[in-house]
Amino acid sequence: xxxxxxxxxxxxxxGLIAEERGAVVGHVGxxxxxxxxxxxxxxxxxxxxxxxxxxxxxxxxxxxxxGMAVETARGSGVPALFLEGNPFFYGARGFERADRRGTxxxxx
Numbered sequence: 001x002x003x004x005x006x007x008x009x010x011x012x013x014x015g016l017i018a019e020e021r022g023a024v025v026g027h028v029g030x031x032x033x034x035x036x037x038x039x040x041x042x043x044x045x046x047x048x049x050x051x052x053x054x055x056x057x058x059x060x061x062x063x064x065x066x067g068m069a070v071e072t073a074r075g076s077g078v079p080a081l082f083l084e085g086n087p088f089f090y091g092a093r094g095f096e097r098a099d100r101r102g103t104x105x106x107x108x
Contacts, residue, residue, distance in 0.1 A: 026052035
């Protein structure tokens with residue numbers, strides 16, 4: 001897996017790719033995000049998008065990419081990692097709904 005984006009000013013993003021025999025078979029992105037806490041804005045990471053070629057799905061590529069993204073976020077020093085995604089898919093990978101931790105839903 002390799003980093004495909006480096007820091008882009010204050011809008012930091014990074015991406016991890018999965019390769020097989022030199023061909024990209026999956027990708028996951030991490031972006032800088034902020035949580036509006038009571039006293040201040042808190043820097044966080046946002047996971048997504050995650051994609052894996054259909055013919056390479058259900059063999060652990062996506063799970064490996066999510067795991068690497070989690071480790072990358074941990075290594076960045078930010079206190080939280082959020083994502084927008086299907087709770088059935090990501091729940092099996094250790095994520096839970098933010099509102100269960102006291103975070104209110106943001107409407108766009």
